[in-house]
Amino acid sequence: MTDTLTGWAATTKDAPLVQMQLPLPQWNEHSVDMDISHCGMCGSDIHTLDEDWGPTAFPCVVGHEIVGIVTRVGDKVANIKVGDRGGVGPLAYSCQECDTCLEGHQNCCERVFVGTYNGNYPNGDKSFGGYADKWRGDGRWVFKVPDNMSSADASSFFCAGVTSYAPLKKFNVNEKSVVGVLGLGKLLFACHRGLGHFGVLFAKAMGATVIGLSHNDNKKETAKELGCDDYINTHNEFDLARYRKKFTHILCTGTGSDFQWSTYYNLLHINGHFMNVAAPEWKFPEIIPIQFITQQISISGSAAGSPATMQEMINFAAEKEIKPWITTYKMSDVNTAISDLRAGKPRFRFVLEN
Amino acid sequence: MTDTLTGWAATTKDAPLVQMQLPLPQWNEHSVDMDISHCGMCGSDIHTLDEDWGPTAFPCVVGHEIVGIVTRVGDKVANIKVGDRGGVGPLAYSCQECDTCLEGHQNCCERVFVGTYNGNYPNGDKSFGGYADKWRGDGRWVFKVPDNMSSADASSFFCAGVTSYAPLKKFNVNEKSVVGVLGLGKLLFACHRGLGHFGVLFAKAMGATVIGLSHNDNKKETAKELGCDDYINTHNEFDLARYRKKFTHILCTGTGSDFQWSTYYNLLHINGHFMNVAAPEWKFPEIIPIQFITQQISISGSAAGSPATMQEMINFAAEKEIKPWITTYKMSDVNTAISDLRAGKPRFRFVLEN
Structure with a gap:
């Protein structure tokens, strides 16, 4: 010894x-x-x-x-x-x-x-x-x-695995879920690199339909390779329209400072969960209370x-x-x-x- | 006919x-x-x-x-x-x-x-x-x-009753819960007057410990009459210290525009729920992502x-x-x-x- x-x-x-x-x-x-x-x-x-x-x-x-x-x-x-x-x-x-x-x-x-x-x-x-x-x-x-x-x-x-797994489990992702995963690529904040990939793998293993989300088309191929069922460029109106109110869960493992709640409110289904595990230095923007109320959305974090x-x-x-x-x-x-x-x-x- | x-x-x-x-x-x-x-x-x-x-x-x-x-x-x-x-x-x-x-x-x-x-x-x-x-x-x-x-x-x-009941039920308020209720008095926005009183009555009926919350001492007597187990003036440091991280749920039926997340982060227990049913014209302030994460808090709305x-x-x-x-x-x-x-x-x- x-x-x-x-x-x-x-x-x-x-x-x-x-x-x-x-x-x-x-x-x-x-x-x-x-x-x-x-x-x-x-x-x-x-x-x-x-x-x-x-x-x-x-x-x-x-x-x-x-x-x-x-x-x-x-x-x-x-x-x-x-x-x-x-x-x-x-x-x-x-x-x-x-x-x-x-x-x-x-x-x-x-x-x-x-x-x-x-x-x-x-x-x-x-x-x-x-x-x-x-x-x-x-x-x-x-x-x-x-x-x-x-x-x-x-x-x-x-570390990376459990960080993505825990919120998916807590909010009961299953075969009926449609899960969007934000943060699939080379992120600004290195510490979250790879969380999105675990998010996709775990959500798929839980039986969910999984959609890659990003603010451009660059990660489309990656999303496909990882097993995502579809991909949304959040700046593409047609993409957004296809999934309007369809997501039961969005797992945010990283996002830019151009983040807007309205994008995700419009994608989330009634009673949808926005689950954040990213810890950038910027803040999430102000929240309009009525948007929470009419869609009964929850926003949460997980450690x-x-x-x-x-x-x-x-x-x-x-x-x-x-x-x-x-x-x-x-x-x-x-x-x-x-x-x-x-x-x-x-x-x-x-x-x-x- | x-x-x-x-x-x-x-x-x-x-x-x-x-x-x-x-x-x-x-x-x-x-x-x-x-x-x-x-x-x-x-x-x-x-x-x-x-x-x-x-x-x-x-x-x-x-x-x-x-x-x-x-x-x-x-x-x-x-x-x-x-x-x-x-x-x-x-x-x-x-x-x-x-x-x-x-x-x-x-x-x-x-x-x-x-x-x-x-x-x-x-x-x-x-x-x-x-x-x-x-x-x-x-x-x-x-x-x-x-x-x-x-x-x-x-x-x-x-209307008033169900608006307060639904989130308490959704987030499983029970005998083990410690529920804070914001908005017990004469509110700025008349439409929410009375929601807080229903929040107290329902949370008590669900078996929870219920604490009235307000930004001054004016509603202390009212809280007591309604059956609250205790009362917190959110501007009183001693009150806040007594309930630091004790609340499993906070039901927000109304609050002023001086609202600060930090007050409620500090009162909420790990995995606590901040449930909003108030629809004022002001917005909830920006959210620091790490605060969500380390306490695993959820913020939600209900209609x-x-x-x-x-x-x-x-x-x-x-x-x-x-x-x-x-x-x-x-x-x-x-x-x-x-x-x-x-x-x-x-x-x-x-x-x-x-």
Whole structure:
């Protein structure tokens, strides 16, 4: 047993990642150790390295779409065992005591937010992510990867996948649903790149009719390749007319600052759901109350997923044999992969492989 | 049988109502005739008389919280029979053929909107409301008043009542819910006066903990009298702190233009619902996407109720023995009642009685 990891760490902003030995968090009865085999790359990794979301505590090892082999578990770990393949997403710990945690919404814990990297556990230990050889964290945030799914495929489900899955599930997408997915391509905000592709894959697997949405025709072919049943250019009046009031759900994984509610009000069916998982810096525009009322539309947001949702999501993906579109890089080529990620090259997710 | 009604009609904007004989709509196999015993007064009546919402087709008889004795039914009327007490709300007809109607959301019909007054049926006949002696309309929009409820009490449920009931029901308010109700008093927009009081009564009857919300302390006593479990002045930091993230639902039946999302984000629990039924002329402010996401809040609107919801609502009100706060006026005193309504006197609804 060792209490160190060897990770690809950023030592300052703008520096290339370098290999470095760093301490694993202190072991406790809830701990799980994993030998990392794969780690998906998320736009959040770049935002953290660039300090877009506030100061980063360097040295920092990013990566929160981790899959590995479990090598050791604490006495109180019941959901995963040595030899299993475990998966970890963006959250590594919650208080487990507040109302929100007790209700099973630990992803929205009222008291503690420990990200899988650049976070601090209650004892002060730093959290380190998956661009590394080893990971240690709380077993309540480790999920079992189903046998029929490769580790490379599994990894990116644990952040991008669940973020798109959770609202589709919450608002009961099924065979009768007509789901529009916004954000299929090279988005302005890298961290949401790939969410749209998972949105399409999950909504299709749930049996829905799925329509790609974008503000031009550029993603039409992509939408088709992904399995969309149709495509709408939201600036094309004929397209809009064809789907007037037809959508039961719109999943917004990204959109430009030219966003207008009226476009989506007109597309949404009565009691339709506009579900947003994109976090751009601009705001959604003002809302005319009567538009809500006459169409009984709801607008909502969703944050990754609770532990129960995470496990359910990966099980569902395996059962439906959902195949994400990924490109793998060797972990040692991480700096090249980052450069390609910054250039918007993923179609739709990158995965690092040890 | 007569094909005329005697109603209290407005002949022009700003004129007092005068008694006038007017034609009932043409009889058909779906028709129901009622002798009106009571009609609740809704702010919409005033807005229509004042042409606030567009031109009014004078002469106009308003009133869409109608209760009466059924005197005749068409061959295809199955839900109500001669001698029953029938109730009618703000909608009098829908196409019954579009997807929305077929799904049971006839209140949001995509093709036809025939208001109970100031509307036109597909054959061109005008619709006249309940400030009258007789009403004729489509039986699919007539609901049976339960035996244990007085006609005076029943009337105002058919617009104000259902408008508050429908979103509480849709978003599953129950014994575990903590429901905030905005708009308990003399509101800027008369048409919503009384919705808040129904919101409190229904949410209590559903078993919820109910908190009155207002931007000052003026409605504290009223909230208590209505049965609220507590009261929050939204400009009082201590009040806000007590209920931080505690509300599962907020029903907005009215609010000022100083409305800020942050107040309600901070009060709403994870996965909380902000349900709006108020239609002021101002807009809800811009929304910061991340605030939706981290709290997984939904914002929605609701429009009166479908026929099924109408009947369910009045049955539930009767079962729970909900007693609305009403003041009755003789139908012949309608002009005094309108003057009092304009002055904001109702606590909380006025009912005209033949």
